[in-house]
Each structure stands twice: as structure tokens, then as C-alpha cells.
Amino acid sequence: MLYQRDNGWKALNPEQKENITVFCEGYKQYLDAGKTERKCVTEAIRLAEARGFISADSKTTLVPGDRVWFNNREKNVVLAVIGQQDIAKGANFVVSHIDSPRLDIKQQPLYEDTELALMKTHYYGGIKKYQWASRPLALHGLVVLKNGQKVDITIGEQDSDPVFTIPDLLPHLDHKVQRDRKASEVLKGEEMHILVGSEPTTINDETIKDRVKYNILQKLNEAYGIVEEDFISAELQLVPAGKARDVGIDRSLVGAYGHDDRICAYTSLKAILDIDHTPQTTAICFLVDKEETGSTGSTGLQSRYLEYFMDELITKIRHQDYSARVLRQCLWNSRALSSDVNAGINPLFKSVHDEQNASKLGYGLVLTKYTGSRGKSMTNDADAEYIAQLRQLFDSAGIKWQVGMLGKVDEGGGGTVAKFLAHYGIRTIDAGPALLSMHSPLEVASKFDIYETYRAYQAFYG
Template sequence: MLKFLVRTTAFTALSVALASSATLPLAAQETPLNPDGKVASKSVWLTLTPQQKSDVFAFAEPYKDYLRHAKSAGLSTAEFLSLAKAAGFTEFTSPSQIKPGAKLIFDNRDRAVVFAVIGSDSVETGTRIVATHQDSPHLNLKSRPVVGAPGSVALLKTTLYGGIKKYQWSNLPLALVGRIDTTDGRHLQVNIGFAPGDPVFVIADAAPHSDSLLRTRTYTTVLAGEEMNPVAGSIPSEKNSVADQVMAALRAKFNIKDEDLVAAELELVPATQPADVGIDNGLTGSWGQDDKALSYAASRSIFDLKGTPKKTAMVYVTNFEEVGSINNTGANSQFLDTVFTELMDAQKKGASALDVRHALRNAAVLSADCNDGVNPLFPGNSEASNAAIVGYGVTIKRYGAGFDPNAEFTARIIALLDKNNITWQTQTPRVEVGGGGTIGGFLSARNMEVLDVGIPLLSMHATYEMSSKVDHWSIYKFFGAFYGME
């Protein structure tokens, strides 16, 4: 019998009680119950043995180390490639490598990657795939990024990447990361703002002494897009402006021409580092956990996979999800099709396009992406009976409107979770209030069976997001069990 789990917590009830009932929608005041009238579930923390609790905290430490380095999609890929090779994975170079038990890397331009452990069954009979994305909201530099500004400073001109609340990025130390590829063929890594002694970049806010002209701006327009420009320098010379001096410093530091910046991929990200949140150390705080959290959990789960699975196990880490999964490293590219073709052609010489389509049709996919959790300050933003709660385990996301998988596939996943004693919950946003999207649609368009799953975050898409260590550990365990699903 399938268990229909509805979640609530003591802190949700407390938040609702503290809030004014006159200002909260009725949905926020509901107390979800099971048919027997009892509260449906409890925190995963309360189900752990002492050893499991120790495992949860141990799992969080290398994750934080990954977050310290994975400040862009390219840097994230580099971290994963290093971890994969340490776990015995090798770059795919020849069809002869594709044999049961082989651990292979399919690298797509160092910005997206597939890790595969070849199973004993043919790829055509089915695969088990966890698909994630490793890009996170940030600011990109424009092609001509340095401009002078009033107040005798130079600014960096930026464009927005992903859904952000712009006001959160002011008065915050920002670091500059990415790459510059020069016209003379050099590849330069840029990382300014994280090393001791590095300068940082800051978007200046208006002082309360002189901001009366700005006070009519609303919540989402405190800063306009063209105002998201951090200070890059402030010292002129007798002959040159501050902007000229900043450009001269960039030329000297990287030995580049102005035109090289046109080809650069440079991002501004918070110059903060991950840390535990709360006196009990139960949460991980960091920028970029959507969706680096699940990219790490998925990658770790396949790196830790023992033996030869029956079905080929794969992790697909993509790029550009926050802007629509576009470009040749996003989930809407042909890269995954190419990987399937390589696998099929090695196992079935002269495999046809129809053979590849059969392999895609038989694939089972978890589209793993973070979701927002019930906010302790704003519980009314969620619909209580279908809201995901931090610390309550894996989220099965049900969006409706054609985004959900077939019922039989969802039932298989629920049975797998229950069989492995992995706590799970559901999330459906409040109607006409919330929403979201994942890469799942691009995979189901290939006739794959796809279910959206995740873990809840607090302050999702903010400059500092919070995740529960027990949720992260739970979904890691879930991915490991999924690879063995019949």
C-alpha cells in the first residue's frame, strides 16, 4: 500500500501562531493530517541512529569543500573531474572502453559532463540517470565592462544571470571568477576575491541620509538592472581617468588586450564561503546550492557506487538551467543524445537512430533540482499540505500542467523510497503564487521517463542559501538506491 505522506512541523505551526491570522491566507493556517487524524510525519533527524547522524555530518564536510571551489560551472566541472578520476573514472576516448563495470567520463566543453558506470545489461534495455545542473544565479560582465562614474570611481557593467532579487547583491563583497581566452590562443583562469589579501567588488547602496528620492521604489525594483554595477577602482592618475587605470591594471595583470574581454566568460559571485548555520550545525549555508547541492550529491553517489550495476548508471551534470537550459552545454543540447549514440554503437555495432530512440525510451530519469522550503518568516507563501520542509527529507515535486510523469513511474519511485526507508515529502506551489522549472522537460521530450525530485532550501536564489545536512544525505542515499532499481 502506498503511503500518502503530508508534512508539517512544529516550527511551521509556531510560525503560523506567531504571525497575525488576519494577515495570513487560510492555506497557511492549515494543519495537514493523515486519515487517522494524526500529524503525518517528523523530522528525519528524529529517525537517525547515532552512526547515521555521524554519517550526515561527515557527508557535509567534503560538500562544503566542493562549494569553496565550485564558483562557476567551469570550476564545478573541474572539481567533479578531479573527484571522478580519484574514484577510478577515465575519460571516454574509444568504444572499446564500453564494457560492464567501466567507469567513464563524457566531458562536454568543461561545462557539462556525464559520468557513467556501464551495466551488465545492454543500454537499450534501460538506464538509470540522475540529471542536475551546476550553474547558479550570478552577474555576468558585459563585453566592454569598465566605465567611469560620478564620484571618481570606475564601475563594472553587468548583466543578470538567473532569477535574483537585485537588492540582495548591494553592499555585498563580490568576487570575479571565470576565464579569458585570448586572441593569441592563451587560456587564463580568473579568480579575484577569495584568496587572503584579494580585493573584492561592491555594489554601492544609497545612504539613508540622502535616499528620499528612492523610497518609493518597490520590493523588486530597489535596484534596476542597469544599476547592478560594482565599484572596480577609485585611483586616477595625472593623465588617466579611474576607468583607464582599471583597464590598465587588467591588461597588466593578465597580459591581455581590451578585445580579449569580449571573448571572456567572467562572473561576479558572492565572495563568501560555506559555513554551518545554527548552534546545532544542522544547516549548510552557502551561495550556489541551487543546484550545486544536488550536482554534488548525484556525482558522489555514482563515484561511490560499488560493483557493476545491472542497468547502466549515469549522472548528467548540465549548465545554463537558470536561463532556460540553452546553448551547447545546456540540457536542451544534443550532448546526451550523442552519449547514448556512443554507448549504443559500442554495444550494438551499426546501431541505428531507432535503436538510440529505444534506449532513450527505456531510460528512467530523476531530474534533481532544489526547491524552496517553508519559510519560517513567511509560511503563508506555501500551501501547508503540499509544502516541503527543511529537514524532512527528499522532495517529490508535483507541478501539474503536464510537467508530472506517468503515475506508474511515480509509484515505482515511491516504492523504492519506502523499500529503502528514505523519508520523503511532496511539494506543489500555491496556485497562482509560486512555480519553477527544471531540466526534466528537456529529457521527457526525448521520450524518457522523468520525475522531478529535490531537497528544500531556505533563501533559495539568494546570495546565501541554507540546506539541511540530513536532506542532502538522504537524497545522496536515494540516488544510490535508484541505480539498483529494477
């Protein structure tokens, strides 16, 4: 008989549906609070400390049951619950990324044209650029002044805030300039400039040439104490303005920016926070950065930070009985879920999927044996023995799960952090919910799948 699963909503009673609703309200609040990787880290630590986790730096010794966190440069956070088993026998990792596609402000962004002030951007991650025009955008980020002072900026999320937008070309005039462009060039990268103002300064000084730009700089200085040169040491990001919302008359879906991959970040975070006993195996929730641009940099998973914090954990657990060999043993004996999303079947574009091997919304957690593209290039490709263990685990816990792959064989594809975990010998598979409209300003997920992903991570930690 062909492997198949049922829609997960069918067998739920009213109490179970209410549990899902309550859980997803917490998730929507997390999305609204964490629209950048830095804010995700801040919110994760806040939630962790409320549940008894403390900074690992404050501990010289770790014993079973201890609950600690690590913070790497405000862009990675690690939560660990120390287990009873010798750490050399491995740990259970759930690894998610907290960066999402967005627009970054360039280092010298501000200019004036036709008496309008604009800022230049550079897109981050894989986006359809045209989806970002003519929509309200919010500015989030950090400016570090020359003296080292940090200035946090958030504009566009409150109802009273102004927003920003990329002005698109009206259909009456786009025939020669834009209409015949390929979809990837309907809006080009160097055309993605945001409007930031139109009012000229009232200062009567003939040496001021760009009077609207000057007025914007005045207002930024008054509000935040920054000058134009400070953009050089800034991390400012544009994201869709507004809150996560329920989608559909039955409210069974959540529409939001950043499901990929904060849907896995929140469920893995909540699962480790809700551990109410000392697990047999040490449980680790690792929220990482830079996945959308290749996991490079000191906060991406290709850095050595995993080795760094595991070295710290093992040293504090074993003290004198520690060596580099123990670290290698621990990692080689560990198991991981690369908790990332999959592409659910889009009913408007079914042709890109092999329906027999594609995931669907409402069918629970998706196990993705391999990612990559065309010939499984750059994939982890989980081994059969490990998949069998997870099948047994999830079935015994009554968790709804399915299998999926990222489109037809020659259609495209993509990658996750799984291959970087596997580099250490950690047995790894991709495991997360299915999405519609992935990498768009409004991605869509099933509430049932969100909750079932949380339950799956709970079982895995346990």
C-alpha cells in the same frame, strides 16, 4: 489517514549524525571549489578520475563495469557506469544543473565616473537584485585572448584578495530616489555596477582622460596579460565571496551560495562515484548548464548533447549492432530523476505555501510531481505508475522522502529540466532537497536532507 512524515533527525543515532556531518564537509568543499559551471566540471572530473573513471574518448569498446566520463565544452560533464543489461532496455539518469544565479560582466564593462572605476554587469537567472548590493563579491571566470590563449581569473576568495561590491544608496538620501520603488526595482539592472578602483595612474600623459580606468587596465595587463578589447571574448562572473558555512547553534544547516542546484550535482556525482559493483542497469550522472536561463544553448538540456553522448555510449557497447532505433528505444525505456531543489516552508512567509502539500527542511528528499505555474504550464507532471515505483524503492531502502510543490496554485511557480528529459519519453520526476532563500546569495539547506538525497540517488542508480 493523511499522508505525513516525521522530521528525519529524530530517529538518528550519534554514528549516523557523524556520517551526515562528514558527508556535508565534503559537500561544502565542493561548493567552495565550484562557484561556476566550468569549475564544477573541473572538480567533478578530478573527483571522478580519483575513483577510476576515465575519458570515454580513450575507449573504443565499453563493457559492463566500465566507468567513463564525457566533457562538453567545459560546461557539461557526464559520468556513466556501464550496466549488465542490454542498453536498449534503458538507463537510469540523474540529471542536475550546475549553473546558478549570478552577475555576468558585460562585454564592454569598464568605465570611469566621479573618479571611480566601475564595471557594468548583467544578471543571470532569477534574482532579487537588491540582495546583491553592499556585499562582498568575488570575480571568477575565463578570458580568451585573440590568439586563443585562455586566462583564468579568480579574485576575492582568498583572505588576502580584494573583493568587489555594488554601492547602495544610504537611507539618509534614498527617500525620493529609491524608497518608493517596487521591490523588483529597488536596485535596477542597469544600476548593478561594481566598484573596481579609485587610484589614478601615475603616468604623466595629458592624453589619458580616464586616469583611474587607465590604472585598472594597467594592473589587469600586468597581472593577466589582457587588454580592454579582451573583455569581448571573456566569461567573467560575480558571485558572493566566501565559503559555505554551517548555520545555527546546532550546526544542522548549511548556508551557501549555489545550493540550487549544486546540492543535487554533488549528491548525484558522489552517488555514482560510490557505486562499488556492476549495476544491472547503466547508471548515468549528467551535470548540465543553462537551466537558470531556460536550458538553451549548446550546453543546455534543450541542445542535442544527450543524444550525442548516448549515441557514443551505445555505439561503443553494441558496435555493429547499432541503429538510430536502438537509441530511441534506450531513451524511451529509461528512467530519470530531474534532480532539482524545492522551496521549503519559510516560517516568515508561510502564506505563499499550501502547508499540506509543501516540503519542509529536515524531512528528506522531496518528490515534486509537477512544477510549472498557474495551470501547470510547462510542466512534466510525472505519471502515477512511475511515482509508485519510486515510493516502493525509497521505502524499501529506508530513505526519508516527502512530497512538495512550488507554492500555492496562483502564487507563482517555476520550472526544471524534467520536461526536456520527458521529451525523449524518459520517465521523469523532480527529486531533490528543500531550500530556504532559494536564488539568494545565501541559500539554506538541511544537512539531513543533503545526505538523504545522496542515499536516494544511490538507490536509484542501483
